[in-house]
Amino acid sequence: MKDILARKSIRKYNSREISKDEIKKILEAAMAAPSAGNQQPWHFIVLTRRELLDAVPEFHQYAKMIKQAPCAILVCGDLKLEKYKDFWVQDCSAATQNILLEVTSLGLGAVWLGIYPRVERIEGLKKLLNLPDEVIPFSLIPIGGTDEEMKETTRYNPERTHYNEW
Numbered sequence: 667m668k669d670i671l672a673r674k675s676i677r678k679y680n681s682r683e684i685s686k687d688e689i690k691k692i693l694e695a696a697m698a699a700p701s702a703g704n705q706q707p708w709h710f711i712v713l714t715r716r717e718l719l720d721a722v723p724e725f726h727q728y729a730k731m732i733k734q735a736p737c738a739i740l741v742c743g744d745l746k747l748e749k750y751k752d753f754w755v756q757d758c759s760a761a762t763q764n765i766l767l768e769v770t771s772l773g774l775g776a777v778w779l780g781i782y783p784r785v786e787r788i789e790g791l792k793k794l795l796n797l798p799d800e801v802i803p804f805s806l807i808p809i810g811g812t813d814e815e816m817k818e819t820t821r822y823n824p825e826r827t828h829y830n831e832w
Contacts, residue, residue, distance in 0.1 A: 669767050679736070689712055695768035697710075701753075702749065707743050709744055739809065774810065791806070
């Protein structure tokens with residue numbers, strides 16, 4: 667619960683590098699996400715090359731912070747791995763959330779950049795990374811060290827809770 671309540675969107679990163687061991691832990695968390703029928707229709711592309719990271723804001727206007735991040739993870743859905751049509755979106759959402767939670771547990775910062783269903787963002791990443799037609803970019807998560815305090819806060823709102831009926 668601590669990491670869930672401490673997680674927040676971090677858009678400023680310091681110079682701290684992200685180790686390969688940390689990236690592996692983040693990817694293990696992503697792949698531990700639930701998926702419909704255990705289909706696991708995902709692929710993850712770890713971006714560390716500066717020219718690739720710096721190119722993203724050319725087609726994603728809300729991705730300027732990626733120019734400070736030492737790495738980012740692109741979560742993609744693979745339509746060839748689908749057992750249940752269109753559930754890849756939920757599966758990739760769960761994987762993205764697990765990434766954010768593991769990043770928080772490691773004391774790092776990250777932000778969820780939406781890619782799917784925005785055509786210009788999807789096409790921009792497909793072209794930049796030479797993705798096959800059946801692989802759909804879903805979310806992009808810049809990751810970096812942060813100087814921001816990750817304190818627990820709650821967003822619990824009882825007015826949004828309903829029991830048994832509206």
